[in-house]
Amino acid sequence: MQIKRVGVLGCGLMGSGIAQVSAAAGFDTTVLEVEQKFLDKGFAGIEKSLAKFAERPPEKGGITSRQKDEIRARLDGTTRKEDLVDCDIIIEAIIENVPTKKEMYAALDGIVKKDAIFASNTSSISITELMTATKRPERFIGLHFFNPVPLMKLVEVVRTIATASDVYETAYDFAKKLGKVPVRASDKTGFIVNRLLVPYLLDAIRAYEEGAGSIEDIDSAMKLGCGYPMGPFTLLDFVGLDTTYYITHVMYDEFKERRFASPPLLKRLVMAGWYGRKTGKGFYDYSDPNNPKPNKL
Numbered sequence: 587m588q589i590k591r592v593g594v595l596g597c598g599l600m601g602s603g604i605a606q607v608s609a610a611a612g613f614d615t616t617v618l619e620v621e622q623k624f625l626d627k628g629f630a631g632i633e634k635s636l637a638k639f640a641e642r643p644p645e646k647g648g649i650t651s652r653q654k655d656e657i658r659a660r661l662d663g664t665t666r667k668e669d670l671v672d673c674d675i676i677i678e679a680i681i682e683n684v685p686t687k688k689e690m691y692a693a694l695d696g697i698v699k700k701d702a703i704f705a706s707n708t709s710s711i712s713i714t715e716l717m718t719a720t721k722r723p724e725r726f727i728g729l730h731f732f733n734p735v736p737l738m739k740l741v742e743v744v745r746t747i748a749t750a751s752d753v754y755e756t757a758y759d760f761a762k763k764l765g766k767v768p769v770r771a772s773d774k775t776g777f778i779v780n781r782l783l784v785p786y787l788l789d790a791i792r793a794y795e796e797g798a799g800s801i802e803d804i805d806s807a808m809k810l811g812c813g814y815p816m817g818p819f820t821l822l823d824f825v826g827l828d829t830t831y832y833i834t835h836v837m838y839d840e841f842k843e844r845r846f847a848s849p850p851l852l853k854r855l856v857m858a859g860w861y862g863r864k865t866g867k868g869f870y871d872y873s874d875p876n877n878p879k880p881n882k883l
C-alpha cells in the first residue's frame with residue numbers, strides 16, 4: 587500500500603508539527619480542526635517554524651524560500667471531516683481525552699476510505715481501546731511523535747495484537763519517509779520512552795521532597811553527571827506538569843506500582859495552576875523567560 591495523501595486531526599502543538607513534517611516530506615496534507623481560529627493559530631506556528639528552517643544552511647536541514655512555498659502549498663486546513671475522504675493515513679493529534687478521540691474515530695470510520703490507516707499520537711491512552719471505536723482494528727496503529735515534532739527524530743510505531751503486519755510495515759516506512767527514526771513498540775501503557783522517563787521524572791520530584799538537593803542542583807547534577815540536555819525539573823516544566831500529572835494517573839492505574847504514582851508536590855503544583863513554562867510558573871518562575879529562577883516549594 588502506498589501513502590500519498592495524509593490527514594492530520596488537530597492543529598495544536600503536535601498536530602501542526604506533524605502536518606509540517608508530512609508536507610515537508612512531499613505528502614499532500616490536510617489538517618482537520620474544530621474551528622478556523624485553531625487552524626489559523628496552528629498554521630501561524632508552522633509559518634514561523636518554516637521561516638526558521640529557511641534561515642539555516644542546507645547542511646543543517648535548512649530549506650530555500652522556494653521549498654518553503656512548496657511545503658506550504660502541500661498543506662491545507664479544513665473544519666469538515668468529509669475533506670479527509672481520500673487520505674491514505676489519518677494521524678490523530680487531538681486532545682488527550684478518550685471519549686473525544688473515540689467519537690472522532692467512529693465518525694471518520696464511516697467517511698474515510700476503507701483501506702486507509704488510522705494512527706493515534708496519544709502519549710498515554712491505549713491504542714487498543716481507541717481501535718475499538720472503528721471497524722478497522724487491523725488498520726489501526728500508534729504513531730507517537732515527540733515535541734517539537736520538526737526537530738525530534740524519534741517516532742514510536744505502536745502495534746496492537748490486532749494490527750496487520752503489512753499495515754505496520756507501511757506505517758514504519760512512512761515514519762522513515764518523514765525523516766524520522768522509527769522504533770517498534772507494542773501497545774503497553776507509556777510505550778518505551780514514557781515507561782522509562784516518567785518514573786525518572788517522578789523520582790527527581792521525590793528526591794527534592796526528601797531534601798536530596800535543590801531544584802537547580804538536581805538539574806545541574808543530571809545534566810552534567812549524565813550528559814542529559816536538560817535536568818528533570820527543566821524538562822518537567824517544558825512537558826507541562828498538568829500533562830505529566832495526567833499521565834501518572836493512566837500509568838498508575840495500569841501498573842499499580844508506586845514508581846508511576848504522582849508525588850504530593852506534583853499534585854500541589856497542578857492544583858495551584860502552576861503547569862510549567864506554558865503558565866509562566868512551575869518548578870521555575872519564567873517572569874524572565876531567558877533567566878528562569880527556581881521557585882521556593
Ligand SMILES: NC(=O)c1ccc[n+]([C@@H]2O[C@H](COP(=O)([O-])OP(=O)(O)OC[C@H]3O[C@@H](n4cnc5c(N)ncnc54)[C@H](O)[C@@H]3O)[C@@H](O)[C@H]2O)c1
Nearest residue numbers: 596597598599600601619620679680681682707708709733
Ligand atoms: N504535547 C506533547 O509534548 C505531546 C507529545 C507526544 C504526544 N502528544 C499527544 O498528542 C495529542 C495532542 O497533544 P497537543 O499537545 O498537540 O495538544 P494541543 O492542545 O496543543 O492540541 C490539540 C488540538 O486538537 C484540537 N481538537 C480538539 N478536539 C478536536 C476534534 N474533535 N477535532 C479536531 N480537532 C480537535 C484542539 O482544538 C487543539 O488545537 C495528545 O493525544 C497528546 O497526548 C503530546
